[in-house]
Amino acid sequence: MSQVILDPRVAPPFPKAALPVLRNPQLRxxxxxxxxxxxxxxxxxVAEKTDWQELRTxxxxxxxxxxxxxxxxxxxxxxxxxxxxxxxxxxxxxAEARRIIIDILREEQASDVIKIKTMTSGEIELNPALxxxxxxxxxxxxxxxxxxxxxxxxxxxxxxxxxVSRSQVxxxxxxxxxxxxxxxxxxxxxxxxxxxxxxxxxxxxxAISGANFLVAExxxxxxxxxxxxxxxxxxxPRTLITLAGIEKVIPRFKDLEVMLQILARSAxxxxxxxxxxxxxxxxxxxxxxxxxxxxxxxxxxxxxxxHTERQTLRCIRCAACLNTCPVYxxxxxxxxxxxxxxxxxxxxxxxxxxxxxxQSLPYASSLCGACYEVCxxxxxxxxxxxxxxxQVVNKERKKVARFADPMYLGMRAANWFFTxxxxxxxxxxxxxxxxxxxxxxxxxIHSLPSLGxxxxxxxxxxxxxxxxxxxxxxxxPKEGR
Amino acid sequence: MRASLFITCYNDTLxxxxxxxxxxxxxxxxxxxxxxxxxxxxxxxxxxxGFRSEAYAQANxxxxxYQDAEAVVIPSSSCVAMVRDQYPGLMxxxxxxxxxxxFRSLLPRVYELSEFxxxxxGIEDVGAxxxxxxxxxxxxxxxxxxxxxDRPMRLLSKVKGLELIPLENVDRCCGFGGTFSIKNAEVxxxxxxxxxxxxxxxxxxxxxxxxxxxxxxxxxxxxxxxAGTRTVHIAxxxxxxxxxxxxxVA
Numbered sequence: 003m004s005q006v007i008l009d010p011r012v013a014p015p016f017p018k019a020a021l022p023v024l025r026n027p028q029l030r031x032x033x034x035x036x037x038x039x040x041x042x043x044x045x046x047x048v049a050e051k052t053d054w055q056e057l058r059t060x061x062x063x064x065x066x067x068x069x070x071x072x073x074x075x076x077x078x079x080x081x082x083x084x085x086x087x088x089x090x091x092x093x094x095x096x097a098e099a100r101r102i103i104i105d106i107l108r109e110e111q112a113s114d115v116i117k118i119k120t121m122t123s124g125e126i127e128l129n130p131a132l133x134x135x136x137x138x139x140x141x142x143x144x145x146x147x148x149x150x151x152x153x154x155x156x157x158x159x160x161x162x163x164x165x166v167s168r169s170q171v172x173x174x175x176x177x178x179x180x181x182x183x184x185x186x187x188x189x190x191x192x193x194x195x196x197x198x199x200x201x202x203x204x205x206x207x208x209a210i211s212g213a214n215f216l217v218a219e220x221x222x223x224x225x226x227x228x229x230x231x232x233x234x235x236x237x238x239p240r241t242l243i244t245l246a247g248i249e250k251v252i253p254r255f256k257d258l259e260v261m262l263q264i265l266a267r268s269a270x271x272x273x274x275x276x277x278x279x280x281x282x283x284x285x286x287x288x289x290x291x292x293x294x295x296x297x298x299x300x301x302x303x304x305x306x307x308x309h310t311e312r313q314t315l316r317c318i319r320c321a322a323c324l325n326t327c328p329v330y331x332x333x334x335x336x337x338x339x340x341x342x343x344x345x346x347x348x349x350x351x352x353x354x355x356x357x358x359x360x361q362s363l364p365y366a367s368s369l370c371g372a373c374y375e376v377c378x379x380x381x382x383x384x385x386x387x388x389x390x391x392x393q394v395v396n397k398e399r400k401k402v403a404r405f406a407d408p409m410y411l412g413m414r415a416a417n418w419f420f421t422x423x424x425x426x427x428x429x430x431x432x433x434x435x436x437x438x439x440x441x442x443x444x445x446x447i448h449s450l451p452s453l454g455x456x457x458x459x460x461x462x463x464x465x466x467x468x469x470x471x472x473x474x475x476x477x478x479p480k481e482g483r
Numbered sequence: 484m485r486a487s488l489f490i491t492c493y494n495d496t497l498x499x500x501x502x503x504x505x506x507x508x509x510x511x512x513x514x515x516x517x518x519x520x521x522x523x524x525x526x527x528x529x530x531x532x533g534f535r536s537e538a539y540a541q542a543n544x545x546x547x548x549y550q551d552a553e554a555v556v557i558p559s560s561s562c563v564a565m566v567r568d569q570y571p572g573l574m575x576x577x578x579x580x581x582x583x584x585x586f587r588s589l590l591p592r593v594y595e596l597s598e599f600x601x602x603x604x605g606i607e608d609v610g611a612x613x614x615x616x617x618x619x620x621x622x623x624x625x626x627x628x629x630x631x632x633d634r635p636m637r638l639l640s641k642v643k644g645l646e647l648i649p650l651e652n653v654d655r656c657c658g659f660g661g662t663f664s665i666k667n668a669e670v671x672x673x674x675x676x677x678x679x680x681x682x683x684x685x686x687x688x689x690x691x692x693x694x695x696x697x698x699x700x701x702x703x704x705x706x707x708x709x710a711g712t713r714t715v716h717i718a719x720x721x722x723x724x725x726x727x728x729x730x731x732v733a
Contacts, residue, residue: 017669310572331674332677365667368663409662417537417540420540460707
């Protein structure tokens with residue numbers, strides 16, 4: 003079923019990856035409907051908070067404080083987590099994180115592992131590595147389960163199966179769970195998933211989770227979720243491994259007061275999310291008796307060192323930027339070629355790839371600014387998109403192949419005209435003459451060659467007027483001016 | 484009151500009627516205008532596409548050109564947003580201390596047209612007459628960049644004969660985004676198609692905005708579809724009076 007590639011190293015460029023979605027009316031309907039619903043709920047709950055802007059400021063400064071002293075807070079987290087009976091591992095990159103996790107599972111002699119709330123495991127492509135090591139990964143988040151059974155990939159940060167409709171879920175469950183007469187009634191579908199998952203919760207002794215927050219002060223991990231399946235994963239197994247990016251750390255326990263408020267409202271449009279699990283290390287006789295935390299860098303510390311881009315690491319993965327984005331609304335998440343889609347993915351993925359891949363993503367935005375407006379931690383996404391575009395251009399413009407590229411040629415030429423008004427007037431005159439060739443009797447241009455064809459594909463362009471403004475101005479009487 | 488008109492590169496070349504309307508409108512409101520003949524572009528296209536040093540070269544010209552202006556009025560919210568949001572970074576990175584100082588002093592004197600009329604001139608009723616149904620598209624840069632709020636609507640609501648019809652999803656981007664409309668032409672067109680649906684469902688005769696860039700995009704598709712609804716820059720509506728019909732839209 004899935005031709006979706008969420009590996010930025012091999013995924014097609016965004017404009018190309020978007021095409022199958024643009025031609026899929028069902029998918030576009032699902033995405034538009036789901037984002038409309040979440041956005042409306044979010045807007046209502048944000049509007050009732052009179053101190054929303056103050057909360058945003060507070061959340062941004064909590065994350066900034068953590069990022070400014072990241073080494074210290076991570077060490078503090080490690081110290082407190084170890085003191086509470088946990089084991090902390092440091093992973094420089096995806097390969098090291100995979101190796102650490104597989105080693106732990108081998109030591110546990112695990113043949114399978116249940117998983118919850120870990121997009122980061124998608125980032126490091128953990129599941130294929132587990133399969134290669136002979137360990138079956140079982141997704142227990144309902145949406146992730148749907149995708150796993152349907153051999154599909156997540157398309158949204160908070161609602162991973164947002165692009166899948168209820169009847170598609172019914173079809174997947176019926177086929178994979180052997181339930182021929184399953185109806186597409188939501189309760190029936192949920193019950194089928196519950197029966198399927200309960201067996202796993204009760205029989206699989208190892209689990210992998212992600213983390214929403216790591217608390218330095220107490221060495222605690224916090225996971226928020228809506229289903230309770232996370233709670234099962236976090237409490238029933240004998241051994242729990244939490245995989246977390248290093249940017250997840252916050253300084254103090256009381257910072258959760260701010261973060262949990264803005265996260266629930268921004269992500270799902272709820273005053274409080276249904277299940278919030280916070281634990282510190284191991285509690286003897288209660289819950290997992292072995293607890294590992296894998297702290298993942300994988301490109302994050304390189305982002306930390308950059309003034310503008312550093313804001314990216316404030317992200318709490320609420321996906322409000324996806325829900326409001328007019329581009330995401332058309333394309334859904336798969337077009338971004340990474341587990342992180344939408345505006346945040348457009349800035350995060352290229353940075354995690356050190357701009358060696360995913361160079362089309364910083365351009366996958368009209369810079370409309372809707373993402374910045376809703377971001378609960380005030381990440382100026384348009385500013386970072388522009389910064390990354392500049393880095394792409396600086397890298398590309400040195401290449402010989404780019405010299406004759408129409409975009410690069412055009413940009414260099416435009417600057418030559420724009421930096422001298424005589425040259426600019428000359429260009430205006432010649433554009434007027436040149437475009438006459440393409441201008442119809444109605445005074446409009448309906449078809450242009452080369453890059454212009456990308457415009458006239460769906461829009462006309464009015465032919466150039468006989469007189470520019472500056473020519474008109476020069477003819478006006480000067481008295482009184 | 485004296486003001487210098489920065490007409491912008493594409494208004495100069497593609498939409499001179501907007502510039503002429505801005506002149507008629509502002510002179511009617513008692514403003515003495517000048518037009519610096521060496522002006523070209525604010526640098527937005529280069530900045531937004533990633534050509535930073537080129538964008539700086541143009542920003543540099545802009546700042547030096549207008550350092551003595553009492554006010555600079557620009558009939559385009561995205562060009563003003565370029566000056567407010569992107570010039571500071573460009574100046575800090577590439578500018579000399581002298582240019583940075585000149586920029587700091589110039590910045591508060593740069594106005595988008597509707598801001599200039601409502602805030603600087605303190606006028607809402609500009610004495611315009613435009614007997615048509617009109618819907619207003621909130622350009623992203625005006626809305627979220629400049630936070631112009633309801634200034635354009637206040638101006639439009641005082642225009643005699645004008646019936647303002649609200650636009651659904653007024654805050655949603657039309658998909659233009661400069662070179663985005665070329666680089667991501669298909670996605671841009673998909674966004675535009677939603678905007679057209681909203682514009683056409685108003686059944687308004689005209690769609691207006693603060694920016695001819697959005698209007699060129701929306702208008703280009705309306706023309707392609709023989710839709711009947713036309714686009715017109717807000718300056719042309721505000722310039723039109725009983726005596727003169729809106730130039731270029733009659």
